[in-house]
Amino acid sequence: MSDNFAPDYIASLTAYSSAKSEKLSGSTWLNANESPFTNEFELNLTNLNRYPDPQPEAVISAYASYADLAPSNVLMTRGADEGIELLVSTFCRSGVDAIAQFIPTYGMYKVTAESANVTLINLTQSDLLEASTTELVEKALNAKLVFICNPNNPTGSVVPLKRIEEIAYAFKDKAIVVVDEAYIEFCDELTAAQLIKSHQNVVVLRTLSKAFALAGLRTGFVLSNQTLINTMRKVLAPYPVSTVVASIAEQALSPCNINSMKRQVTILNNNRETLISTLKQCIKVVKILPSFANFVTIKLSDKCYITKAMASGLIMRPFTLYGEDDWLRISIGSEQELNVVFNWLMEING
Ligand code: PMP
Numbered sequence: 602m603s604d605n606f607a608p609d610y611i612a613s614l615t616a617y618s619s620a621k622s623e624k625l626s627g628s629t630w631l632n633a634n635e636s637p638f639t640n641e642f643e644l645n646l647t648n649l650n651r652y653p654d655p656q657p658e659a660v661i662s663a664y665a666s667y668a669d670l671a672p673s674n675v676l677m678t679r680g681a682d683e684g685i686e687l688l689v690s691t692f693c694r695s696g697v698d699a700i701a702q703f704i705p706t707y708g709m710y711k712v713t714a715e716s717a718n719v720t721l722i723n724l725t726q727s728d729l730l731e732a733s734t735t736e737l738v739e740k741a742l743n744a745k746l747v748f749i750c751n752p753n754n755p756t757g758s759v760v761p762l763k764r765i766e767e768i769a770y771a772f773k774d775k776a777i778v779v780v781d782e783a784y785i786e787f788c789d790e791l792t793a794a795q796l797i798k799s800h801q802n803v804v805v806l807r808t809l810s811k812a813f814a815l816a817g818l819r820t821g822f823v824l825s826n827q828t829l830i831n832t833m834r835k836v837l838a839p840y841p842v843s844t845v846v847a848s849i850a851e852q853a854l855s856p857c858n859i860n861s862m863k864r865q866v867t868i869l870n871n872n873r874e875t876l877i878s879t880l881k882q883c884i885k886v887v888k889i890l891p892s893f894a895n896f897v898t899i900k901l902s903d904k905c906y907i908t909k910a911m912a913s914g915l916i917m918r919p920f921t922l923y924g925e926d927d928w929l930r931i932s933i934g935s936e937q938e939l940n941v942v943f944n945w946l947m948e949i950n951g
Contacts, residue, residue, distance in 0.1 A: 627911070630932075634895055635932065636869070640861070643852070644845060646845070651844075656676065659847075660850045663855070670794060674830065676825075677847075681781065687836060688804065689713045689717045698744075699719060700748060701740075703753075726753065734770075741772070747779065750780075751780055752785070752893045757894050769803050773800070777803070785807070787893055797824055801829075804825040820850050872939055876897055876933065880897065880946070882950075898922075899929055900927055906945075906949045910945050918931075
């Protein structure tokens with residue numbers, strides 16, 4: 602089948618190669634920033650003949666209370682990825698508008714822009730931290746959405762809250778500043794969620810895929826003021842969240858499970874520091890990016906070490922960063938999984 606029926610901007614795309622779509626075979630999975638923890642839930646399957654609540658009330662109010670916002674500030678989606686899509690389809694006109702991002706950053710902003718025929722404006726992570734806000738506004742041209750990933754995937758770096766506020770203020774009436782907080786639980790004092798109350802152009806994206814250990818559930822949240830949330834609801838599919846998903850999300854957001862998520866975050870943050878000190882001792886690791894999330898990104902002296910790890914069943918995520926293809930992102934797993942990384946490091950250290 603050719604792409605005959607698709608418009609040119611779709612036909613010219615290549616499908617996004619996610620950490621999971623690559624069909625690798627392995628025994629230790631540290632390539633998708635998943636949590637190593639598995640938590641237990643109960644299911645009642647007697648009501649599946651009925652359509653679900655389009656926005657399950659119990660989940661919305663539990664998440665609002667967790668984020669210290671009102672239920673009217675919360676929209677539940679199929680992962681933060683659907684939040685990104687929804688923002689682009691709601692606020693950008695195909696073939697006319699643009700979005701801006703700070704590279705290197707999460708790949709789905711680009712993929713979503715391209716599949717919606719929306720122009721992508723690339724600013725840099727140094728622009729994000731250092732450029733004057735006037736310069737940022739100039740460089741962002743006609744962007745309707747400015748994506749800030751905080752902590753940033755794949756570098757692990759963070760932007761101070763004060764800086765995000767300055768940027769939101771600079772883009773007032775010009776663009777929506779979208780703060781992607783997929784990894785925020787690993788450094789929760791940096792959240793921009795409260796800016797929603799004072800800035801009309803701030804949107805925060807959240808997920809249960811990372812710290813909440815529910816990547817398989819496909820649940821995310823869009824947080825914003827009621828006006829923007831209501832506008833996005835016009836575009837959202839009628840029943841985006843299944844009954845089963847809503848029930849598990851509700852349980853995951855109970856006070857007891859939120860506490861258990863916080864304990865797991867402490868363990869993972871400690872594991873990250875242990876990994877970093879071990880990486881520092883490996884002479885084949887030439888750069889380690891400081892990270893505030895559940896992964897660490899490093900540059901190796903030779904990319905053949907990545908192939909070696911893959912061949913032994915240790916799957917991490919190779920990256921091309923700054924034009925160099927010898928970068929590697931290591932997700933923070935359990936102690937046992939990190940021991941597999943330590944063994945690989947010892948082996949390549951020779
Ligand atoms: N934002 C960032 C920065 C991510 O790294 C990811 C997942 N890799 C997402 C959003 C999407 O998360 P979800 O699983 O909720 O769609």
